[in-house]
Amino acid sequence: MSKNNGSESEVPSNVSLAKHIRRLSNRERLKQFLSLFKREDSVLIFIVADPDSMASAFAVKRLLSRRVSEVTIVHPNQIKRLNNIAMRDILKIPLQTMRSVKRDEYTKFILLDSQPPHRPEFANINFDAVIDHHPLTEGWTAPFIDVREEYGANCTMLAEYLKSAKIKPAAALATAMFYGIKVDTHNFTQKATPADISCFQHLFKRINKYWLNKIERSDIRRAELKYFRAAFINLKVRKNRIYVHLGRVTNPDILVVVADFLTHVHDIGWVIVSGQTGEKLVVIFRCDGYKKNAGKLAERVFGPYGPAGGHKESARAEVSLKNLPAKIAIGFDTQQLMKLFTKHLG
Numbered sequence: 001m002s003k004n005n006g007s008e009s010e011v012p013s014n015v016s017l018a019k020h021i022r023r024l025s026n027r028e029r030l031k032q033f034l035s036l037f038k039r040e041d042s043v044l045i046f047i048v049a050d051p052d053s054m055a056s057a058f059a060v061k062r063l064l065s066r067r068v069s070e071v072t073i074v075h076p077n078q079i080k081r082l083n084n085i086a087m088r089d090i091l092k093i094p095l096q097t098m099r100s101v102k103r104d105e106y107t108k109f110i111l112l113d114s115q116p117p118h119r120p121e122f123a124n125i126n127f128d129a130v131i132d133h134h135p136l137t138e139g140w141t142a143p144f145i146d147v148r149e150e151y152g153a154n155c156t157m158l159a160e161y162l163k164s165a166k167i168k169p170a171a172a173l174a175t176a177m178f179y180g181i182k183v184d185t186h187n188f189t190q191k192a193t194p195a196d197i198s199c200f201q202h203l204f205k206r207i208n209k210y211w212l213n214k215i216e217r218s219d220i221r222r223a224e225l226k227y228f229r230a231a232f233i234n235l236k237v238r239k240n241r242i243y244v245h246l247g248r249v250t251n252p253d254i255l256v257v258v259a260d261f262l263t264h265v266h267d268i269g270w271v272i273v274s275g276q277t278g279e280k281l282v283v284i285f286r287c288d289g290y291k292k293n294a295g296k297l298a299e300r301v302f303g304p305y306g307p308a309g310g311h312k313e314s315a316r317a318e319v320s321l322k323n324l325p326a327k328i329a330i331g332f333d334t335q336q337l338m339k340l341f342t343k344h345l346g
């Protein structure tokens, strides 16, 4: 199965295997996947923890629950986002760090929502199955490769597996997959297939909306409320634009939360929020996108000093304060932030 046929001998084997598995019906694909496992197998699932990958792992654990002796989910990354911590805890997704698990106690290895070259931690693992929706990478192979990059969410693929296995997900699993699809498709404003939409619709009647609300809203640490006070005290409005520098922040994620909050203000076209972590100035850009381009503005203003850019409606710059002109960098505040923009925005 994993061998190329003659005509494709130039093509790496993972490409033709992925092609082969893509052509199968959902039922055939499920059958092939399940045929990898025996009752006595202990299965280790690897993910880079985010909502889509956690939901995918949760689904595979359910799929294999009565078919193998054990399923453990591990991740190499630290889970920092509060929404993701809330998701793990509220839905009781059993996750362990990669370091806490002895790999030789397991007989089968699965990688979900990622591919071996994506992380150095995955490079020397012989995966039995890889199920992912990122563009197919080269230089690796596995007995089972299901990579469909057009899918908005990886857990949509797993929802198809569950459906073919006639498994109706309980509320926690349904909520996990529902949230995973929402996050990875940015509420269907980015890459999404009809399969993502139909799966989303199908899951809707099984989710717990209270859990979902709590997960979606949990994005502020109690200790971070002080940054809102700083924002209200320091913000300046000029020509429908809000500017604010929040000073030192322990985690730049709070800049995004404050910026997103300020976009709710009526008649405001631009929101520019900055903060300092270490010796770096992080600047978050938000605009309504109408005849505006946040990514281009970020590049124009901060490009000369460090990495800056993004999309039409949202962008980010992270520059070393040392790189800014001294008269701006010293005692950087909201006024200085505004000064940087007047040249470009008037």
Ligand SMILES: [Mn+2]
Residues within 6 Å of the ligand: 052, 053, 113, 133, 152, 153, 154, 184
């Ligand atoms: Mn994903």
